[in-house]
Amino acid sequence: MGKIIAVANQKGGVGKTTTAINLAASLAAGEMKTLLIDLDPQANSTSGLGVGRTKLKKSFYHVIVLGEPLKNILLNTEIEKMQIAPSDRNLAGAEIELVDVEDREYKLKNIVEPVRQDFDFIIIDCPPSLGLLTVNALGAADSVLIPVQCEYFALEGVSAIWDTLVRVRRTLNPNLAVEGFLLTMYDERTKLSSQVMSDLRDFLGTQVFATAIPRNVKLAEAPSHGKPILLYDIRSRGADSYMRLAQEVIKNGKKG
Amino acid sequence: MGKIIAVANQKGGVGKTTTAINLAASLAAGEMKTLLIDLDPQANSTSGLGVGRTKLKKSFYHVIVLGEPLKNILLNTEIEKMQIAPSDRNLAGAEIELVDVEDREYKLKNIVEPVRQDFDFIIIDCPPSLGLLTVNALGAADSVLIPVQCEYFALEGVSAIWDTLVRVRRTLNPNLAVEGFLLTMYDERTKLSSQVMSDLRDFLGTQVFATAIPRNVKLAEAPSHGKPILLYDIRSRGADSYMRLAQEVIKNGKKG
Numbered sequence: 001m002g003k004i005i006a007v008a009n010q011k012g013g014v015g016k017t018t019t020a021i022n023l024a025a026s027l028a029a030g031e032m033k034t035l036l037i038d039l040d041p042q043a044n045s046t047s048g049l050g051v052g053r054t055k056l057k058k059s060f061y062h063v064i065v066l067g068e069p070l071k072n073i074l075l076n077t078e079i080e081k082m083q084i085a086p087s088d089r090n091l092a093g094a095e096i097e098l099v100d101v102e103d104r105e106y107k108l109k110n111i112v113e114p115v116r117q118d119f120d121f122i123i124i125d126c127p128p129s130l131g132l133l134t135v136n137a138l139g140a141a142d143s144v145l146i147p148v149q150c151e152y153f154a155l156e157g158v159s160a161i162w163d164t165l166v167r168v169r170r171t172l173n174p175n176l177a178v179e180g181f182l183l184t185m186y187d188e189r190t191k192l193s194s195q196v197m198s199d200l201r202d203f204l205g206t207q208v209f210a211t212a213i214p215r216n217v218k219l220a221e222a223p224s225h226g227k228p229i230l231l232y233d234i235r236s237r238g239a240d241s242y243m244r245l246a247q248e249v250i251k252n253g254k255k256g
Numbered sequence: 257m258g259k260i261i262a263v264a265n266q267k268g269g270v271g272k273t274t275t276a277i278n279l280a281a282s283l284a285a286g287e288m289k290t291l292l293i294d295l296d297p298q299a300n301s302t303s304g305l306g307v308g309r310t311k312l313k314k315s316f317y318h319v320i321v322l323g324e325p326l327k328n329i330l331l332n333t334e335i336e337k338m339q340i341a342p343s344d345r346n347l348a349g350a351e352i353e354l355v356d357v358e359d360r361e362y363k364l365k366n367i368v369e370p371v372r373q374d375f376d377f378i379i380i381d382c383p384p385s386l387g388l389l390t391v392n393a394l395g396a397a398d399s400v401l402i403p404v405q406c407e408y409f410a411l412e413g414v415s416a417i418w419d420t421l422v423r424v425r426r427t428l429n430p431n432l433a434v435e436g437f438l439l440t441m442y443d444e445r446t447k448l449s450s451q452v453m454s455d456l457r458d459f460l461g462t463q464v465f466a467t468a469i470p471r472n473v474k475l476a477e478a479p480s481h482g483k484p485i486l487l488y489d490i491r492s493r494g495a496d497s498y499m500r501l502a503q504e505v506i507k508n509g510k511k512g
């Protein structure tokens with residue numbers, strides 16, 4: 001299928017990494033050959049899958065800035081059909097080192113296009129900013145999945161994302177679609193959560209995934225064990241919701 | 257007293273803004289003349305205090321990039337002794353527009369030094385990155401307050417912050433002190449929270465504030481009403497914990 005999905009939102013802590021890891025893992029468990037690209041210098045996707053910083057000789061930095069072939073840095077994971085292209089702190093230098101490079105917004109596109117057909121899905125975890133790394137992800141992607149935390153600041157941040165999408169489509173990637181807005185960390189016991197949920201569904205309609213991810217401490221514990229949720233606690237509500245999200249994404253992929 | 261405190265952590269969603277707003281408000285309620293500077297282009301501190309984006313003719317962007325006097329953008333708040341220097345999306349351009357400017361890391365220092373004695377405390381809310389805006393904040397500050405969410409990725413991010421502090425002290429600001437590490441969003445019902453809490457206290461000792469901020473939905477609701485917690489719900493656990501944090505900060509200020 002070769003579908004490339006960027007997981008992006010400039011607001012911090014809204015569940016980009018948790019979604020990137022667990023969507024990728026759930027797709028792979030559903031027999032979809034999946035690559036997870038960690039595009040954040042904070043390398044949370046990398047550590048959340050148990051890839052120790054000390055083991056990494058080369059990371060995505062070497063690929064995007066120094067031109068190392070992507071194949072050379074791919075690592076297997078505990079899930080058979082899932083691989084990861086890991087990040088490390090060196091990637092923080094990328095935004096500055098690429099500033100004067102020609103085609104700096106297309107670096108990632110040129111890296112993933114040749115490997116697109118090797119995978120059913122390529123999932124890209126982005127940092128909490130609209131800087132050069134995220135711009136590269138939006139330039140390379142077929143679609144963008146936007147996690148939105150069920151709280152006020154996240155709701156407010158949606159219009160900034162919207163403007164970014166409009167701008168990216170006009171300049172960098174006219175074909176960039178919205179994979180969907182994903183409600184995350186909703187807490188059924190609070191009015192705030194359901195208020196934000198209904199505001200978002202009113203505002204964005206069918207672009208909001210039917211699946212919403214509940215606040216579930218298992219999702220926060222799993223990365224400390226270096227595992228995706230379905231290996232850490234398959235019976236948790238966290239695992240169930242990401243499995244259902246993967247089903248929605250696979251269905252979108254077949255229509256798309 | 258004229259003490260300048262940057263609230264910083266490159267990890268997203270750890271409570272920087274919630275801390276900046278509520279620490280500043282609690283200091284002001286404690287008779288300390290306080291200025292809150294919103295240094296984040298996402299302008300969450302600004303909107304969290306009910307300053308509508310449409311009302312802003314000028315923001316911190318005009319001050320830091322176009323040289324507008326700081327006094328011209330200061331706004332009063334519902335708390336008598338608290339003012340805010342608001343931000344807006346234009347500030348996103350600052351990191352790029354200042355790249356080739358001489359002394360670009362000292363822009364903020366040159367802005368706040370002249371007004372230092374007009375306030376007891378100046379609190380700076382930083383974006384989730386270690387880019388030029390955060391570097392400016394660390395260059396201008398007397399001390400840095402680091403909120404750390406009681407979860408795995410935040411614990412992991414502490415070493416990155418540590419390295420940044422070392423680097424900033426060596427190059428930009430040899431006098432930068434640690435105001436303290438603040439445990440945020442701890443959830444007493446989860447083992448994860450208490451595990452992270454004890455790891456942090458072991459690792460950082462007395463640099464961790466005695467006060468920890470509990471997860472309290474009132475803190476997430478308050479910004480949707482444009483109010484700091486002590487005006488939204490003074491009897492909440494959120495309000496109580498930020499009042500106690502303010503007391504610790506005032507005490508540090510008297511020793512320092």
Ligand SMILES: Nc1ncnc2c1ncn2[C@@H]1O[C@H](COP(=O)(O)OP(=O)(O)OP(=O)(O)O)[C@@H](O)[C@H]1O
Pocket residue numbers: 011012013014015016017018019040044126127128184185186213214215216217218219220221223238266267268269384407408409410
């Ligand atoms: N549904 C959930 N239930 C409980 N905890 C969650 C959930 N989703 C994410 N978390 C936790 O919340 C924190 C923030 O999530 P995460 O790191 O995935 O967000 P992010 O958007 O990638 O953050 P950043 O902007 O820093 O990259 C993490 O500690 C994570 O483990």
Ligand SMILES: Nc1ncnc2c1ncn2[C@@H]1O[C@H](COP(=O)(O)OP(=O)(O)OP(=O)(O)O)[C@@H](O)[C@H]1O
Pocket residue numbers: 010011012013128151152153154267268269270271272273274275296300382383384440441442469470471472473474475476477479494
């Ligand atoms: N103690 C708390 N209890 C409940 N919710 C909280 C608490 N502290 C913060 N929040 C909520 O968690 C979310 C993230 O907090 P906040 O925006 O303050 O973090 P931040 O570090 O400033 O994020 P960013 O990195 O995007 O600037 C917000 O929706 C906020 O209202």
Ligand SMILES: [Mg+2]
Pocket residue numbers: 016017018040044126127
């Ligand atoms: Mg992340």
Ligand SMILES: [Mg+2]
Pocket residue numbers: 272273274296300382383
């Ligand atoms: Mg913030």
